[in-house]
Amino acid sequence: MPISTLDTDAATLSPDELRRYNRHLILPEVGKEGQQKLKAASVLLVGAGGLGSPLALYLAAAGVGRLGLVDFDVVDESNLQRQVLHGTKDVGRPKLQSARDRIKDVNPHVAVDLHEMRLTSENALDVIPEYDLVADGTDNFPTRYLVNDACVLAGVPNVYASIFRFEGQVSVFGAPGGPDYRDLYPEPPPPGLVPSCAEGGVLGVLPGLVGTIQATEVIKMILGVGEPLIGRLLLIDALSMSFRTLKVRKDPNNPISGENPTITELIDYEQFCGIPQQNGRAQQDDAVPEVTVQTLHARREAGNAPFLLDVRKPYEAEIADIGADQLIPVEELAERLAEVRADQDDEIVVHCRSGARSARAVTLMREAGFSNVANLAGGTLAWSEEIDEAVPTY
Amino acid sequence: MSTTTPTTTRLQIPTPLRSFTGGNATVAVTGDTAGAAIANLVEQFPDLKQHLYDDEGTLRSFVNVYVNDDDIRYLDGPDTRLGSDDTLSIVPAVAGG
Numbered sequence: 001m002p003i004s005t006l007d008t009d010a011a012t013l014s015p016d017e018l019r020r021y022n023r024h025l026i027l028p029e030v031g032k033e034g035q036q037k038l039k040a041a042s043v044l045l046v047g048a049g050g051l052g053s054p055l056a057l058y059l060a061a062a063g064v065g066r067l068g069l070v071d072f073d074v075v076d077e078s079n080l081q082r083q084v085l086h087g088t089k090d091v092g093r094p095k096l097q098s099a100r101d102r103i104k105d106v107n108p109h110v111a112v113d114l115h116e117m118r119l120t121s122e123n124a125l126d127v128i129p130e131y132d133l134v135a136d137g138t139d140n141f142p143t144r145y146l147v148n149d150a151c152v153l154a155g156v157p158n159v160y161a162s163i164f165r166f167e168g169q170v171s172v173f174g175a176p177g178g179p180d181y182r183d184l185y186p187e188p189p190p191p192g193l194v195p196s197c198a199e200g201g202v203l204g205v206l207p208g209l210v211g212t213i214q215a216t217e218v219i220k221m222i223l224g225v226g227e228p229l230i231g232r233l234l235l236i237d238a239l240s241m242s243f244r245t246l247k248v249r250k251d252p253n254n255p256i257s258g259e260n261p262t263i264t265e266l267i268d269y270e271q272f273c274g275i276p277q278q279n280g281r282a283q284q285d286d287a288v289p290e291v292t293v294q295t296l297h298a299r300r301e302a303g304n305a306p307f308l309l310d311v312r313k314p315y316e317a318e319i320a321d322i323g324a325d326q327l328i329p330v331e332e333l334a335e336r337l338a339e340v341r342a343d344q345d346d347e348i349v350v351h352c353r354s355g356a357r358s359a360r361a362v363t364l365m366r367e368a369g370f371s372n373v374a375n376l377a378g379g380t381l382a383w384s385e386e387i388d389e390a391v392p393t394y
Numbered sequence: 395m396s397t398t399t400p401t402t403t404r405l406q407i408p409t410p411l412r413s414f415t416g417g418n419a420t421v422a423v424t425g426d427t428a429g430a431a432i433a434n435l436v437e438q439f440p441d442l443k444q445h446l447y448d449d450e451g452t453l454r455s456f457v458n459v460y461v462n463d464d465d466i467r468y469l470d471g472p473d474t475r476l477g478s479d480d481t482l483s484i485v486p487a488v489a490g491g
Contacts, residue, residue, distance in 0.1 A: 047491050049491055050490070050491055051491045052491070136491075137491040138489070138491050139489060139490055139491040140489050141487070141489045144489050161491070162487075162488050162489050162490055162491060163488065163490045163491065164409060164410060164488035164489075164490045165409045165410075166409055167408065167409045167488065169485075169488065184458070184487075185456055185458070185487045186455055186456075187455040187456050188456060188487065189454075189456040189486065189487055200410070200490075202490055207491070233485075235485065237409075237419075239409075239419070240419065244463070245463065246460050246463045246464075246465070246483075246485065247463050247464055247465065247468075248465075249465070249468050251467075331413060
């Protein structure tokens with residue numbers, strides 16, 4: 001499945017480059033022609049995090065001519081356990097600046113485009129058609145569907161990977177004649193049902209393992225060699241260290257690439273994934289009352305603190321404790337409601353790390369008849385930032 | 395094996411759901427069809443129900459079920475027949491990066 005648009009005539013290799021790429025040049029499957037294809041190719045990396053790190057490093061080292069990076073985050077200490085594109089000295093810097101410096105150090109022959117923004121329905125089709133391939137390493141469902149749809153509409157293949165805890169998935173979507181993400185997963189899970197890496201954790205080396213497979217597929221697609229994962233989903237389980245491939249078929253009812261497409265332009269992916277709008281917040285906010293960390297702190301100072309319930313895992317409370325009265329993990333809450341040491345009409349505040357799990361817990365408790373329960377907005381992260389910096393963030 | 399013995403199949407549990415199966419990566423389930431085998435899994439681990447079925451009792455559309463390497467959507471759906479050598483897998487969407 002070679003990328004037919006590559007102009008290898010313009011991609012001549014300098015003596016420097018011929019020395020640098022020697023181990024590619026002597027591979028019959030790459031050779032000088034393949035190396036020129038790599039130089040002529042452009043790849044957009046969506047996300048410069050866990051998967052984006054090995055992608056950027058290996059694609060740069062391999063001599064891909066132009067790498068685009070989309071990210072809007074700054075490097076956080078908690079990234080360094082897996083995001084090897086960034087170093088300790090980069091904490092607090094925009095990820096794209098750190099990524100550019102590292103890529104230029106690995107291979108100064110690579111052109112780097114920085115797109116410091118959140119990919120949205122408004123800008124995705126300005127950026128994606130500028131590249132031969134996309135490698136999706138984002139961390140949320142709305143962006144997964146956005147990248148898929150934009151790639152299908154633009155006709156740009158999407159080398160896809162995602163990770164969770166000890167597992168990874170890799171496939172190639174949107175190649176000519178091949179299936180796409182909506183063929184595999186027609187609908188997203190409701191928000192909150194599948195935890196993010198920030199909530200559920202991820203083995204630091206896992207994105208290295210999965211991201212290098214993703215990078216391998218990118219390079220195969222550029223070179224037109226081997227059998228890319230088109231129509232196949234690779235499942236990786238690092239705990240059992242087992243690799244399986246499942247078939248992915250084209251669904252005739254696929255709304256963007258099926259027989260009668262109903263999606264002909266980019267849609268609102270937050271809404272598609274059931275996530276309430278930032279400005280039309282009525283739904284979520286009516287359902288989940290919130291208190292701020294300042295309010296809770298002031299109430300404690302005044303000696304009339306509400307009952308504080310922690311719904312994280314016990315080991316999380318060992319890492320960062322803000323003095324909850326009781327801990328019941330949100331996964332067990334439905335069955336252990338009777339254990340809550342507060343009455344149904346007592347004032348209860350529920351907290352977790354970021355406020356996401358505790359919002360689910362508040363909804364669950366209200367449905368079970370607790371009448372005066374609220375979510376601690378921002379969780380221990382907000383407490384650490386605004387009240388007590390001695391509380392670790394994780 | 396007598397013809398009345400229901401088929402026992404190995405069902406692979408993905409990481410996000412293992413907290414509901416006592417940490418087990420595979421569970422032996424009985425049932426002659428994919429749908430019956432998943433129902434048997436939920437009988438063994440009732441907390442899984444809300445993750446696998448919607449309020450109407452149908453399998454949630456974001457939960458993919460495979461018999462060997464094929465999605466049951468392209469076989470006979472929940473009525474897909476199982477043999478004792480088949481492997482059944484639940485493959486949910488994950489989005490981490």
